[in-house]
Amino acid sequence: MSRVWLPCGDYHQRYTEDQGWWQTNVIKGKMIFLLLIVFVVFPLILDEYWIGVANMVGYTALGALGVQLLIGYAGLITLGHAAFIAVGAYTSTLLILKFPWPEFILNLGLAYPISILVAAIVAGLWSVLFGLPSARVKGFYLILTTMAAQFITVDFILTQYVSKIGGRGQAFSLPPGTIKIGPWAMETDLQVYFVMITLLTLTIIMMANLLRSRVGRAWIAIRDNDIAAETLGINIIWYKLLNFFVAGFIGGIAGAFWVCNCAALSPEHFPWFLSLWLVGVILIGGAGIDGAIFGSIFMVVIMELLQMASIPLGEHYPRILFDFAFIKEMAFGLAICAFLIYEPRGLSYRWWQIKNYFNLWPFSY
Amino acid sequence: MKKGIVLKLLVPFLAVVFLVGFSTAAVAKTIKVGGLKDTTGATSDVGKDAALGQAEFWQYYVNDHGGINGKKVKYIWFDYGYRIPEALTKYKLLKRMGVLAIMGWGTGDTEALSPTVNKDKLPYVSDSYSAHLTRPVDWVDKDGKKHIGTGYNLFFSSDYSTNARACLTAWYDNKWKKNPAYGKRKARLACCYMFPSPYASAPIAAIKNHAKTLGMDVGPDQDVSLFALDTKSQIMALQKFKPDVIWHGNTTMSVSATLRDCYALGLKANHIVNNWGYDENLPRLAGAAMKAADGLSVMGATPCAFYGQKTDMMDEVVKYAKKYNPGVPQEKRLNRTVQGWCNGLVLWEAMKRADKAGDLTRVGIMKKGFETMRNFHIGLGAGDVTYLPTDHRAATGCWVQEYKNGKFIKVQFVDIKKRWPKQWASEWFGW
Numbered sequence: 184m185s186r187v188w189l190p191c192g193d194y195h196q197r198y199t200e201d202q203g204w205w206q207t208n209v210i211k212g213k214m215i216f217l218l219l220i221v222f223v224v225f226p227l228i229l230d231e232y233w234i235g236v237a238n239m240v241g242y243t244a245l246g247a248l249g250v251q252l253l254i255g256y257a258g259l260i261t262l263g264h265a266a267f268i269a270v271g272a273y274t275s276t277l278l279i280l281k282f283p284w285p286e287f288i289l290n291l292g293l294a295y296p297i298s299i300l301v302a303a304i305v306a307g308l309w310s311v312l313f314g315l316p317s318a319r320v321k322g323f324y325l326i327l328t329t330m331a332a333q334f335i336t337v338d339f340i341l342t343q344y345v346s347k348i349g350g351r352g353q354a355f356s357l358p359p360g361t362i363k364i365g366p367w368a369m370e371t372d373l374q375v376y377f378v379m380i381t382l383l384t385l386t387i388i389m390m391a392n393l394l395r396s397r398v399g400r401a402w403i404a405i406r407d408n409d410i411a412a413e414t415l416g417i418n419i420i421w422y423k424l425l426n427f428f429v430a431g432f433i434g435g436i437a438g439a440f441w442v443c444n445c446a447a448l449s450p451e452h453f454p455w456f457l458s459l460w461l462v463g464v465i466l467i468g469g470a471g472i473d474g475a476i477f478g479s480i481f482m483v484v485i486m487e488l489l490q491m492a493s494i495p496l497g498e499h500y501p502r503i504l505f506d507f508a509f510i511k512e513m514a515f516g517l518a519i520c521a522f523l524i525y526e527p528r529g530l531s532y533r534w535w536q537i538k539n540y541f542n543l544w545p546f547s548y
Numbered sequence: 549m550k551k552g553i554v555l556k557l558l559v560p561f562l563a564v565v566f567l568v569g570f571s572t573a574a575v576a577k578t579i580k581v582g583g584l585k586d587t588t589g590a591t592s593d594v595g596k597d598a599a600l601g602q603a604e605f606w607q608y609y610v611n612d613h614g615g616i617n618g619k620k621v622k623y624i625w626f627d628y629g630y631r632i633p634e635a636l637t638k639y640k641l642l643k644r645m646g647v648l649a650i651m652g653w654g655t656g657d658t659e660a661l662s663p664t665v666n667k668d669k670l671p672y673v674s675d676s677y678s679a680h681l682t683r684p685v686d687w688v689d690k691d692g693k694k695h696i697g698t699g700y701n702l703f704f705s706s707d708y709s710t711n712a713r714a715c716l717t718a719w720y721d722n723k724w725k726k727n728p729a730y731g732k733r734k735a736r737l738a739c740c741y742m743f744p745s746p747y748a749s750a751p752i753a754a755i756k757n758h759a760k761t762l763g764m765d766v767g768p769d770q771d772v773s774l775f776a777l778d779t780k781s782q783i784m785a786l787q788k789f790k791p792d793v794i795w796h797g798n799t800t801m802s803v804s805a806t807l808r809d810c811y812a813l814g815l816k817a818n819h820i821v822n823n824w825g826y827d828e829n830l831p832r833l834a835g836a837a838m839k840a841a842d843g844l845s846v847m848g849a850t851p852c853a854f855y856g857q858k859t860d861m862m863d864e865v866v867k868y869a870k871k872y873n874p875g876v877p878q879e880k881r882l883n884r885t886v887q888g889w890c891n892g893l894v895l896w897e898a899m900k901r902a903d904k905a906g907d908l909t910r911v912g913i914m915k916k917g918f919e920t921m922r923n924f925h926i927g928l929g930a931g932d933v934t935y936l937p938t939d940h941r942a943a944t945g946c947w948v949q950e951y952k953n954g955k956f957i958k959v960q961f962v963d964i965k966k967r968w969p970k971q972w973a974s975e976w977f978g979w
Contacts, residue, residue: 231640231643231644232637232640232641235636235640239633337744341744342771346743346744356660356662356696358663358694358696359663359667359696370667444636445632445660446660446663449656449660449744449745450744451630454631456631490638498622509588511588512588
């Protein structure tokens, strides 16, 4: 069933309408309004700092969407997603810095866009490799195999071998002007923001389309009951691996975007904590694509606001700047506990309730 | 009912947070200095004390001593937990708040932020002493690779590569030359450090190059995490190579774990340690492994005095630590406090000079402040510093000290520039 509850009096007569992109003109209007906000209004009104925060929200959201696809849609619990983001980031960086691009590709500013696509595919295939055990194991055991992805990929392969390429030591630096899209060198936060919002929009469209197709329904069936799904004729190994591929693909996009945002790279950027953090994002955000987005906004923006709140307090109580460090760490754990107890369906459920209140008004019962 | 209580508490809390948060944009005009520190992350074993020291310096000492030629200073600092993404957003927040300079921390984030800092022309005085941050003008290395200049990155100390070369030289002069095997075979060096850490890996190429210069053999590197509590497998891997000296590139906690395991497994090697792994906590944590028995020694690079050592300005450091952080016992304070003060003192001087020249701006602090310093005496046991527009290597060498009979004792001041002037001038510059 569609997750959208239509306004009172509106109803669909066909299944295709129920799964359509634009179910009503109001929804179409709302989506166009949202795109205007993120593509036009935000760049106009936000200063450099908030644009930087938005870029971090986008990076977190791109990472969390892959985790959502694995955990939320196929029930494949992962604690190693940072590894796939890292693979994307390193693939993109190595392609930009080391690949002998033909001159016309460099002149047209296509090296980075191509590297995003290649990074996504490589990360997707790498993810499939670590998804193979999902054919035989699930639950806690699958968590362990995905954790292995983190340690094998980041701590072993990237650290011991890949990051030594070029002889710098352990880190890559992408000098200003190296990352170009068309005629534009990515040098300001605003340019990075447009890359982020474009990638995020395209990823959401791709993921939403997949989820309303046969593939998406198969994933959901596997999540709900894999044995029942198999008896219905769903090839669960194929679909699980496909899920790992798409999740890794999205992780690769996140990694390639990170390169554009940070312009430097080392294995330190992809600790195991990042994998855990992304699971926290979807726990707080709740189900669905909007859950990953809400979770990302919450985790990044709220932490920033808490930090900002500590500054004036620090003038009168200097110790708070020290103690706040621990408060912030605790806030992450506390937020997850609080959401699991008081809002187990996450922020997206609350948003869904708010929307439905207005959609069903005046007959909200 | 429960939900009602939660809402009643949550709504006012969030309202206060939002109001206070947004109100920071309208803070009254003062001279602002920013700080990015690690008090909870991978390097917090040394970061907490450094953050305390810098806060005592900027919040109290500077303002008690006239601020910037009479202008009050406001120090705003954040803990970023050694998470690079967080360092990026915190940097932007500090920039937005209008800070004139930033007291930075780790190598990973400082090197990642370097192009941005230089584009923003914002002086960034870091506790990362990576040699990659010392060359202000764009340059091309011997392999033809282009490097972007790090014109707005600074620190008071000798860089990690110079520290590594100094430690190895001091060990070679004072220990290896007295070894019965000297002249009969080559000395053997091995390195223990966290491979993925830009801080720990920054001087590795330099120390290996220096080992070659001194005619030594270099063994297999061992990956020791900054969080390591057990390093037996790494030490066992070294037993076949039988190193005469081991370079420790991590921070104190994991260096102590490595020393303990060397001692436990009977690896008869001397140890040389980078500055962030060599402090008052090391003998406490390493215990018997630190005692110089059987000819073993633990030497380290010390860019400034240990906490409480008799030297000029130390009385002030101790006075402010006692006054403003009485909850932290004096015996727990480290040379990190002193390092924090040293970096603070050079930035303070640069700001005063820029202000005197009528140009207390970000560019002014660099051009009319830092880059006018020639042999500026900091005190606190640190070497005099010089910053040239083409060379930000503040010091040309450092004291190497040894822990002996329960005390840190000065072994040798190794001046790399004096000893290898040709290589110092260009070959070893910037890495």
